[in-house]
Amino acid sequence: MSYAYLFKYIIIGDTGVGKSCLLLQFTDKRFQPVHDLTIGVEFGARMVTIDSKPIKLQIWDTAGQESFRSITRSYYRGAAGALLVYDITRRETFNHLASWLEDARQHANANMTIMLIGNKCDLAHRRAVSTEEGEQFAKENGLIFMEASAKTAQNVEEAFISTASTIYKKIQDGVFDVSNESYGIKVGYGGIPGPSGGRDASASQGGGCCS
Amino acid sequence: MQEAELHDLADDADYAASQQQGSASLMRSDSSRRSSGSEPDGAEVVYLKDNVTIHPTQYASERISGRLKLTKQGPSLFMTWIPYKGQGSNAKLSERDRNLYTIRAVPFTEVRSIRRHTPTIGWQYIIVVLSSGLAFPPLYFYNGGVREFLATIKLHVYLVRSAEDANVFLVNDIQDRLQRTLSSLELPGAVGVASGLSSSLPVGESLSIANQERTDGGSFDGSASHVQNNGRQRQKVQDPARDLSIQVLEKFSLVTRFARETTSQIFGESHSDGYGASERRAHNQTPHNYSSSGISNDVEKVPDEVPVASDPLEFEKLTLELGKPRQAPLMSNEWSTFFDSEGRITDSEALRKRIFYGGVDYMLRKEVWPFLLGYHPFDSTYAEREYLVSVKKTEYETIKNQWQSISSDQAKRFTKFRERKGLVEKDVVRTDRSFSFYDGDDNPNVNLLRDILLTYSFYNFDLGYCQGMSDLLSPILFVMKNESESFWCFVALMERLGPNFNRDQNGMHTQLFALSKLVELLDSPLHNYFKQNDCLNYFFCFRWVLIQFKREFEFERTMRLWEVMWTRYMSEHLHLYFCVAILKRYRRKIMGEQMDFDTLLKFINELSGQIDLDATLRDAEALCVCAGENGEACIPPGTPPSLPIGDGSLYPQQDDDIL
Ligand SMILES: Nc1nc2c(ncn2[C@@H]2O[C@H](COP(=O)(O)OP(=O)(O)OP(=O)(O)O)[C@@H](O)[C@H]2O)c(=O)[nH]1
Numbered sequence: 001m002s003y004a005y006l007f008k009y010i011i012i013g014d015t016g017v018g019k020s021c022l023l024l025q026f027t028d029k030r031f032q033p034v035h036d037l038t039i040g041v042e043f044g045a046r047m048v049t050i051d052s053k054p055i056k057l058q059i060w061d062t063a064g065q066e067s068f069r070s071i072t073r074s075y076y077r078g079a080a081g082a083l084l085v086y087d088i089t090r091r092e093t094f095n096h097l098a099s100w101l102e103d104a105r106q107h108a109n110a111n112m113t114i115m116l117i118g119n120k121c122d123l124a125h126r127r128a129v130s131t132e133e134g135e136q137f138a139k140e141n142g143l144i145f146m147e148a149s150a151k152t153a154q155n156v157e158e159a160f161i162s163t164a165s166t167i168y169k170k171i172q173d174g175v176f177d178v179s180n181e182s183y184g185i186k187v188g189y190g191g192i193p194g195p196s197g198g199r200d201a202s203a204s205q206g207g208g209c210c211s
Numbered sequence: 212m213q214e215a216e217l218h219d220l221a222d223d224a225d226y227a228a229s230q231q232q233g234s235a236s237l238m239r240s241d242s243s244r245r246s247s248g249s250e251p252d253g254a255e256v257v258y259l260k261d262n263v264t265i266h267p268t269q270y271a272s273e274r275i276s277g278r279l280k281l282t283k284q285g286p287s288l289f290m291t292w293i294p295y296k297g298q299g300s301n302a303k304l305s306e307r308d309r310n311l312y313t314i315r316a317v318p319f320t321e322v323r324s325i326r327r328h329t330p331t332i333g334w335q336y337i338i339v340v341l342s343s344g345l346a347f348p349p350l351y352f353y354n355g356g357v358r359e360f361l362a363t364i365k366l367h368v369y370l371v372r373s374a375e376d377a378n379v380f381l382v383n384d385i386q387d388r389l390q391r392t393l394s395s396l397e398l399p400g401a402v403g404v405a406s407g408l409s410s411s412l413p414v415g416e417s418l419s420i421a422n423q424e425r426t427d428g429g430s431f432d433g434s435a436s437h438v439q440n441n442g443r444q445r446q447k448v449q450d451p452a453r454d455l456s457i458q459v460l461e462k463f464s465l466v467t468r469f470a471r472e473t474t475s476q477i478f479g480e481s482h483s484d485g486y487g488a489s490e491r492r493a494h495n496q497t498p499h500n501y502s503s504s505g506i507s508n509d510v511e512k513v514p515d516e517v518p519v520a521s522d523p524l525e526f527e528k529l530t531l532e533l534g535k536p537r538q539a540p541l542m543s544n545e546w547s548t549f550f551d552s553e554g555r556i557t558d559s560e561a562l563r564k565r566i567f568y569g570g571v572d573y574m575l576r577k578e579v580w581p582f583l584l585g586y587h588p589f590d591s592t593y594a595e596r597e598y599l600v601s602v603k604k605t606e607y608e609t610i611k612n613q614w615q616s617i618s619s620d621q622a623k624r625f626t627k628f629r630e631r632k633g634l635v636e637k638d639v640v641r642t643d644r645s646f647s648f649y650d651g652d653d654n655p656n657v658n659l660l661r662d663i664l665l666t667y668s669f670y671n672f673d674l675g676y677c678q679g680m681s682d683l684l685s686p687i688l689f690v691m692k693n694e695s696e697s698f699w700c701f702v703a704l705m706e707r708l709g710p711n712f713n714r715d716q717n718g719m720h721t722q723l724f725a726l727s728k729l730v731e732l733l734d735s736p737l738h739n740y741f742k743q744n745d746c747l748n749y750f751f752c753f754r755w756v757l758i759q760f761k762r763e764f765e766f767e768r769t770m771r772l773w774e775v776m777w778t779r780y781m782s783e784h785l786h787l788y789f790c791v792a793i794l795k796r797y798r799r800k801i802m803g804e805q806m807d808f809d810t811l812l813k814f815i816n817e818l819s820g821q822i823d824l825d826a827t828l829r830d831a832e833a834l835c836v837c838a839g840e841n842g843e844a845c846i847p848p849g850t851p852p853s854l855p856i857g858d859g860s861l862y863p864q865q866d867d868d869i870l
Pocket residue numbers: 013014015016017018019020021022032033034035036037038039062063064065119120121122123148149150151152640641
C-alpha cells in the first residue's frame with residue numbers, strides 16, 4: 001500500500017510494562033494478556049492518516065530486560081518517534097525512566113519525538129504513580145504525555161497518532177531533511193516533497209520557513 | 212611534543228617495566244623505522260607483554276602466542292596483538308592463521324569494554340568487546356600482567372568498572388559519550404572496528420573455501436564472480452584428487468540450489484520471471500558450463516535487484532546426491548538395542564549419530580533427553596540411575612525449600628528476592644501460553660515453570676534468572692512432565708548455555724563473533740556484504756542463538772532441532788552452522804534487495820515459522836563437514852555451548868582494588 005511517509009517508531013521501557021500489548025492493541029485492536037515476552041525485538045506496522053495523508057508507522061517493540069540493553073540500543077538508530085512506557089502500578093518502572101531517556105538521547109537521533117505513556121491506567125485502584133508525577137516528568141524532559149491502557153484501548157490510538165502528528169509537524173516545519181533516512185522517515189510515493197526536498201507541499205500550513 | 216611524551220612515559224612505572232621486558236625500545240618509532248609495520252607513525256609503546264596467547268582450539272599444540280601492546284599516538288590509545296612468527300607452538304602456524312588472528316592497532320575509541328577472567332586454576336585472560344558488539348577471542352596472559360594492562364589503559368583513556376559486574380571495565384563510558392555514540396551509531400566507524408580482524412587481511416587472504424580448496428591461491432576478492440570463475444577453470448585443469456570435502460561441496464551446491472528455488476517460490480511472485488526462472492534454466496543445463504554461469508546469471512535483469520556475488524560454495528552443478536538424508540526418528544524397539552543387560556548404553560557414539568540424523572520419537576524423549584543433556588551418564592546402569600533420580604529429587608526439594616521458606620515478612624527486607632520472584636512470575640505467564648500444555652487460567656504447569664526457575668535461581672544464585680530461560684525450560688518440562696527431573700535436565704542444559712545469560716552478554720558476543728568468522732569462511736561475499744552494510748555485529752541472529760531457535764519453529768520442531776544439536780555429534784556448535792545455513796538460504800534475497808541493518812533484522816525476525824528444518828539441518832551438516840578444522844578454528848575455546856574452559860567460577864563476582 002502506498003504511503004506519503006513512513007515513520008520508524010521504537011517502544012521502550014521496563015520489562016512487563018505492556019509495550020507489546022500496546023502495540024498489539026494499536027495494530028490488531030485486541031488485548032492479548034498472555035502474549036509471549038519479547039526477546040530482542042518484534043515488529044508491527046499500521047497505516048494512519050494525518051492531514052489526509054496516508055502515513056505508515058513501522059513500529060519496533062523492544063525487549064525491556066536490563067541485560068538485553070546493549071543489544072536493543074542498536075535498534076534506536078534512525079527512529080523518528082519513541083513511545084517510552086512505564087506501568088502506573090509499579091513505581092520502579094517510573095523510577096527507571098531517566099535511564100531510558102538517557103539511552104534514547106544517546107543512541108537515537110536528537111530530533112526524535114518522544115511520547116511518555118503511563119500504561120495500565122485501567123488499574124487505577126493499584127496506582128503507584130500519580131498522573132501529576134507523569135506530567136511533571138514529561139514537562140521537565142520535553143516529552144508528550146498520556147496515560148493509556150492496552151487492555152481497554154483507552155488513549156492507545158491517540159498516543160500513536162499524536163506522536164505521528166508531531167513528527168509530521170516537524171517535517172512541515174523543516175526540522176527534518178526527509179531525504180536523510182537517518183531521521184527515521186521515508187518519503188513514499190504520495191509524499192510529494194516540495195522543491196527543497198525537505199518540505200512537504202503543505203508546509204505553508206505549519207510554521208513558515210523563516211520561523 | 213614527542214619529547215615531552217617520552218619523558219612522561221619514562222616516569223611511568225608500567226612503561227619502565229615494559230622497557231625491561233626487552234625489546235620495547237625497538238618499538239619506539241622514529242617515523243622512518245617501524246618495527247613490526249603495524250604501528251601508526253609517531254606511536255609510543257606504553258605497555259608490552261610477551262606470551263599473551265589465544266586458544267583457537269582445545270588442543271594445546273594449536274595455541275597461538277604473541278605480543279600484546281598498547282601504543283599511544285597523539286591523544287589516541289591503540290591495542291595491538293601480533294602472533295610470533297614460527298616459534299614454539301606457533302611453528303606450525305600458517306600465514307593465513309597469523310593474519311586471521313592478528314589484532315592490528317585497534318583504537319580504544321572503538322572498544323566498549325574489557326572483561327577480566329581470573330580463574331582459580333589456569334591463566335588470567337581478558338575478552339575485549341568492541342562497540343560494534345563484536346569481541347576478540349580471549350587473550351590469555353601466560354606471564355600475568357592483566358592488572359598492569361588495565362592500569363595502563365586507565366592512565367590514557369577513561370575506564371570505569373561496571374556497576375553490574377566487577378570484572379567488566381567500561382571504556383569511555385562517560386567522558387567519551389559523544390565519541391561512543393558516534394562509533395556505535397555512525398556506520399563507518401563501527402564497520403571499521405567490527406572488521407578489526409578481517410579488514411586487516413590482505414584481500415588475497417580472505418578465507419574462501421572455494422578458493423582455498425580449489426585453486427592454488429589465485430587472487431580473489433570475494434565479490435567479483437569472474438575471478439571465482441577463473442579460479443574454477445584453473446581448478447579444472449589441476450583436477451586434484453577429489454577428496455571428501457570437495458564432494459561435500461559439490462553436494463552442497465545442490466542443496467543451495469534447492470534452497471534458492473524454495474526461496475524464490477516463497478518470496479518471488481514478483482520476480483518469478485526474474486532470477487527464479489533464469490536460475491532454473493541455468494541449473495537445468497548439465498553438466499554446467501562454468502564460464503557462462505556466474506556473471507550472466509547473477510546479473511540477469513531482475514527488477515529492483517542488484518547483481519549478487521555468487522556463493523563460493525556453489526560452483527559445481529553436477530547431479531550428485533544430496534548430503535545425508537534425514538532419517539525417521541529413533542523408536543523404542545531400536546532404542547532398547549542400545550542397552551546392555553544392566554542398562555548401560557555401550558555405544559554412545561552410535562546412539563548420538565543415530566539421533567543426529569533422525570531425532571527421537573516423541574514418546575521416547577522423556578527417556579532419551581536426560582542422556583543427551585548429560586544429566587544421566589551414558590554408562591550408568593538402571594540401578595544407578597534410579598538411585599540418582601531419588602537423590603536428586605531430595606536435593607531439588609532442599610533447594611526449593613530455601614526460597615519457599617522465605618516468609619512474606621522476611622521478603623519485605625529482601626528486595627533482590629522479591630524482584631527476582633516478581634520477574635519470574637511475570638514471565639512464566641508469558642511463555643508458550645498458546646500451547647495447550649500451558650494454556651488457560653491457573654494452569655498448574657505454569658506454576659511448575661515458576662517453581663523450577665526460582666529454584667534454579669537459588670541453585671545458581673550468581674546467574675539468577677534472566678529472560679529467555681523460560682523459553683528453554685518450557686519444552687523440557689513438557690517432555691519430562693516431572694518437576695525434579697525437569698529441573699536437573701535444565702541444570703544440565705544451563706551448564707552449557709548459562710553464559711548466554713551473563714549480564715554482560717559476553718557468552719552471546721562470543722557466539723556472534725564466531726558466527727561472523729564462520730560466515731567469513733563459508734561465504735565471504737555475504738560477509739563482505741554485511742561488513743559494507745554495518746551488519747557485522749550479527750545482532751539480527753541474537754534471538755536465534757539466545758534461545759536456540761525456540762521462537763523460529765513450532766514446538767515439535769524446536770524439540771527435534773534441540774535433540775539433534777544436543778548430540779554434539781558433528782560439532783558442539785552445530786547451532787552456528789545452522790545460522791550460517793539459514794543465512795545462506797536467503798543470501799540472494801538479502802544481497803539482491805540490498806537490505807540494510809533494519810531491513811535485515813525485520814526480515815530475519817519474520818523468517819520465524821518459514822524455515823525448513825530438515826533441509827536446513829542438512830545444509831548445516833554439509834557446511835560443518837566442508838568447514839572442517841577451519842570452521843572449528845573460527846570458534847574460540849569455551850564458546851557456548853562448549854563447557855567453560857578451566858574456570859572454576861563461571862560467574863565471578865570478586866573484587867579487586869586496582870580501580
Ligand atoms: N491490566 C492491564 N494489564 C496490562 C496492560 N498492558 C499489559 N498488561 C499486562 O502486562 C503484562 C506485560 O505486558 P507485555 O506487553 O508483555 O509487556 P512488555 O512491556 O512487552 O514486556 P517485555 O516484552 O518483557 O519487555 C501482560 O501479561 C499483560 O497482561 C494494561 O493496559 N492493563
